[in-house]
Amino acid sequence: MAEMWISMGPQHPMTHGLWTLKVKVDGETIVDADPELGYLHRSVEKMGERRKYFMNTTLTDRLCYASSTTWTHCYVLSVEELMNVEVPERAKYIRTIMLELQRLASHLMWAGAYMPDLGHITGALYFWRDRELFLNLLEVPSGSRLLYNYIRIGGVKRDIPDGFQEKTERVLKLFEQRLEEYADLFENSTIFRMRTEDVGKFTSTQAQNLGITGPNLRGCGTEFDLRKQDSYEIYEELNWNIQTREAGPGYSDCFSRYMVRIDEMHESIRIIRSCFKKMPKGPTLASSIPIRATGEAFRRTEDPRGEALMYVVGDGSDRPYRWKIKSPMFTTISACPHYLKGYKLADIPAIMGSIDICIGETDK
Amino acid sequence: MEIDALVKELKAFKGVSNVSKIRNSVIKITMEKGESKEFFTEVRDNFGFEHCSLISAIDNQPDFELVYHFSTIMGSVTVEGTDMSVMLEVHIFLERDTPTIDSISDLWGGANWHEREAFDLMGIYFIGHPDLRRVLLPEGFAGHPLRKDYVYEIHEEEW
Numbered sequence: 010m011a012e013m014w015i016s017m018g019p020q021h022p023m024t025h026g027l028w029t030l031k032v033k034v035d036g037e038t039i040v041d042a043d044p045e046l047g048y049l050h051r052s053v054e055k056m057g058e059r060r061k062y063f064m065n066t067t068l069t070d071r072l073c074y075a076s077s078t079t080w081t082h083c084y085v086l087s088v089e090e091l092m093n094v095e096v097p098e099r100a101k102y103i104r105t106i107m108l109e110l111q112r113l114a115s116h117l118m119w120a121g122a123y124m125p126d127l128g129h130i131t132g133a134l135y136f137w138r139d140r141e142l143f144l145n146l147l148e149v150p151s152g153s154r155l156l157y158n159y160i161r162i163g164g165v166k167r168d169i170p171d172g173f174q175e176k177t178e179r180v181l182k183l184f185e186q187r188l189e190e191y192a193d194l195f196e197n198s199t200i201f202r203m204r205t206e207d208v209g210k211f212t213s214t215q216a217q218n219l220g221i222t223g224p225n226l227r228g229c230g231t232e233f234d235l236r237k238q239d240s241y242e243i244y245e246e247l248n249w250n251i252q253t254r255e256a257g258p259g260y261s262d263c264f265s266r267y268m269v270r271i272d273e274m275h276e277s278i279r280i281i282r283s284c285f286k287k288m289p290k291g292p293t294l295a296s297s298i299p300i301r302a303t304g305e306a307f308r309r310t311e312d313p314r315g316e317a318l319m320y321v322v323g324d325g326s327d328r329p330y331r332w333k334i335k336s337p338m339f340t341t342i343s344a345c346p347h348y349l350k351g352y353k354l355a356d357i358p359a360i361m362g363s364i365d366i367c368i369g370e371t372d373k
Numbered sequence: 374m375e376i377d378a379l380v381k382e383l384k385a386f387k388g389v390s391n392v393s394k395i396r397n398s399v400i401k402i403t404m405e406k407g408e409s410k411e412f413f414t415e416v417r418d419n420f421g422f423e424h425c426s427l428i429s430a431i432d433n434q435p436d437f438e439l440v441y442h443f444s445t446i447m448g449s450v451t452v453e454g455t456d457m458s459v460m461l462e463v464h465i466f467l468e469r470d471t472p473t474i475d476s477i478s479d480l481w482g483g484a485n486w487h488e489r490e491a492f493d494l495m496g497i498y499f500i501g502h503p504d505l506r507r508v509l510l511p512e513g514f515a516g517h518p519l520r521k522d523y524v525y526e527i528h529e530e531e532w
Contacts, residue, residue: 050509054494055519217423217446220483226446233446238458239398307442307462309426320429320440333429335442343486372509 012040015354019048023358025122026368030345030361037353042346046339049372057332062088062300063162065332070156072334073370076115076313078107078147080370081160083310086241087319088162091306092299100164100295101242102288106177107147107159108242109277109284113184114143115313116270116277119365123267124195126362127204132195139187142180149173163295174285181278188274196268205263209360211348212260219347220340223315224273225364228266230255235311247283252276263363270365300327314338314365336370376400376452376459379420386412391464398452401462409465410475413441417480421449422461425481428488430495432521437467437497439474443481467497476502494519 018029027048033041053072057065065084072080082104089096096104117140124132144154150169151159159166195201211221213229226233234251236244252272256262302323309318315337324330341364349360380400384392388408393401404412416422422443431438441463448456467474476499478485488499489508496517499505507514516523 047507047509047511052518214423218482220425220481222424231446233458235458238456239460316426318427318442320427320442322431331429331431333427333440335427339486339490340483344482347482 017357018045023126023361024368025362025366026371028342028366028368028371030357032349032354032357034354037355039349039352039354039357042349044342044345046342046368046372049368051373053373054332054334057329059328061327062092062302062329063298065329066158066161070158071369072336072373073314073367074155075118075367076111077156078111078160079115079310079312080317081158082108083308083312083317083319084321085160085162086308086310087306087321088302090308091302091304091321091323092162094163094295094298096164096295097292098289099168099291100293102284103150103165103169103293104160105242105244105247106169106281106284107150107157107165109281110143110147110177112313113274113277114140114147116274117143119270119313120267123362126358127201129201135187135191135194139184142184146173146177146180149176161294163298164293166294168293177281177285181281185275185278188271191271196271202264204359205267205363207256207262208352208356209263209266209348209363210256210260211344214259215347216261216344219344221315221344221364222337222341223312224269225261225266225315225341227251227253228255228261228269230259230261235309235316239309241308241310243284244280246287247280249276249280249283263359266363301325302329309335312337314367314370315341317370334370334373336373338365338367338371342366342371374420374450375454376450379450379459382420386415388412395462398457399460399462401464403464403466406465406467406474409463410477413477413480416443416461421445421447423447425477425484425487426460428484428491430491430497430519432495432519433466434521435469437469437472437495439465439467439491439497441465441477472496473498473500475500476505478502493517496520 012035014031014033016031018024019027029045031043032039053068066081069081069084070077117136121133121136148154151157213231216226230253232251254265254268256265303325305322307320318335320333321329322331388405389402391403423446424444426442426444429440443461445459450459491497492505493507
């Protein structure tokens, strides 16, 4: 049969955002793929060069609607490195709690979006119902539900209010029960496993070379988590483990990538609990924060989607001279021809859904 | 390999200068453009930098600067005996008239789109790149907007 190109997107249920995936098919089998970006390009880096350092947290919040806190945090961390700002201990704990709550919300967003990809619309409602709980929690200290702007250079906007710990504990307890229910619903479901097992395989060596990080790499059994290996905030002092899964020796499939994220949610709950236990009293914002900076600095963090890195260059003025964002999904999408080849056209939603795409950060 | 031993070995390479260490786990070096390809091949094959994190292009007016970030994943480099993800930051300076450099996307698959982005927004040409097209901006767009001398059609008000 003659080979032909099919264009999926920019308006396609598979895409999760605005992008196009061109696939070359031979009958039903994928021969080649060519992802195309740019539909959502907002030139965030250029806009950042025109705004003052502290103004840019508004832009970073809007990089990814599913995990805005983690992106603001990555930016703030690199600017603090550039300006040599010392963050108070309590602020570090609050940040860690917020990051983990955001990770839970982000993974739930993903899980909810993944289920309709597999034809399981009810799953979306279950997961998004739980995401709502975490959005409510994130709203308590920050005041907003999607774009928080809570993490500031030098600390956090304000201290957490009284009763936040009890409220969080109630939600976590409920959510733990729900996760058990979901294990029966999805992991042990034959239909779910038929759709996801042995689909979209790539090996750990391949993934490292192609720049795939985060849960997608940990799904290959590789213990690589920047919260441990390039530790920031207080992750080093807490007791938690890197979660890995593998479909077979050194490779992942859609199911192992799903399971890694479920395991990570359990681990995030542990981290939040131990944070509350150890949290000291004290100020939540550094007393003096410079507005000008010289030199260059970068920090990387473990975003829910992989390695996020921000590289900031200052020229002595109050605005960044150059600000570069590394988005984990940018490289993961670029590698998609490697893990799509050889599968059927109908597997594309299952494979592309399993890598957790967020186009906001990818297109910058 | 211990990170200090790695620093010593890197110093011996041709074209390497200004070797320094940031935050214990990051090695920062300056590299000459001509020797870069051999150096990068060596870095990937013998020192275990499996992952190309980022390629950033900076317009320093008049020169361009490329900053490469590589990192280890499997713990081939250790810091004081503990397994950490060590990073290598490589600075390469390019002249404004000849913003070209050898592509490394044959060494790291992940570098492919980073190079395309640097080409798209900053106008750096990567020799030997398999598919050097614009990635974020549309085909046929004129100019490279992250260059400092790029002129906007509409003048924005200063914030």
